[in-house]
Amino acid sequence: MTADTIIAMEHVSTRFGDQIVHDDITLRVPRGQILGLVGGSGSGKTTLVREMIGLDAPTAGTVHLFGERLDLLREDALAALRGRCGVLFQGGALFSAFTVYENIAFPLQEYRAVEPDLIRDLVYMKLAQVGLEPDVASRRPAELSGGMVKRVALARALALEPELLFLDEPTSGLDPVTAQGFVHHLQGLHRELGFTAVVITHDLDLMHDLCTSLAILADHTIVAHGSPDVVAKNQHPFIEAMFSGERGRRVFGALSA
């Protein structure tokens, strides 16, 4: 494994009781890549991501994150690795009792000893990075639109300037125009900041416009992995069903050509 491999999963299997979720998955994510993790509901996408950051351990196999084998690390070393990751949970998951300012400041106060003045500067810098006006800082999540909640959640995920970003369905629940704006914004941030990302998504536009590769989770394993255009032509029934509809044809072009 080279230093440019950010995540390496080798022969990972996951079972919950009698239920087999993952069966012998091997997957590597190189530095700078935006990997789209795609699969049906309940196929094990969130569990796989939790294993990548050591929140869950697989039943068998090994996971390396930033070159460190996770099952050999103590909790404090694991926490230090997680401090290099930003996570945008499904649904945004902001603290509803906190203002936008407090939500973005939270990881800075939690993981880094940062001077209050510097926290202030960083919070306003992150707001600007995700395209929000400074006056949004004093609002609470209930006073924001769905698109703004996602942007604030992204600002919080970016607060620690992560090398690795996990996004769990970042555009779900957004209208198509807002979703497209969010994806273009992420593209710009990726060019500017150069992070590596793993994005769980069902959004074909996001897969096409943002992801540098796709990994398709079906039949308990990764059935296809590669560039979006190549994966979209794969004949696996789940992949065909996903990409051969009208929307898939429009986004990825005529696949049978």
Ligand SMILES: Nc1ncnc2c1ncn2[C@@H]1O[C@H](COP(=O)(O)OP(=O)(O)O)[C@@H](O)[C@H]1O
């Ligand atoms: N902690 C757990 N205990 C038992 N079953 C779980 C647990 N976490 C996930 N599962 C099961 O594993 C399967 C995959 O879940 P998940 O990773 O959340 O799927 P996805 O994110 O692809 O929808 C589901 O059937 C789910 O019920």
Ligand SMILES: [Mg+2]
């Ligand atoms: Mg999930």
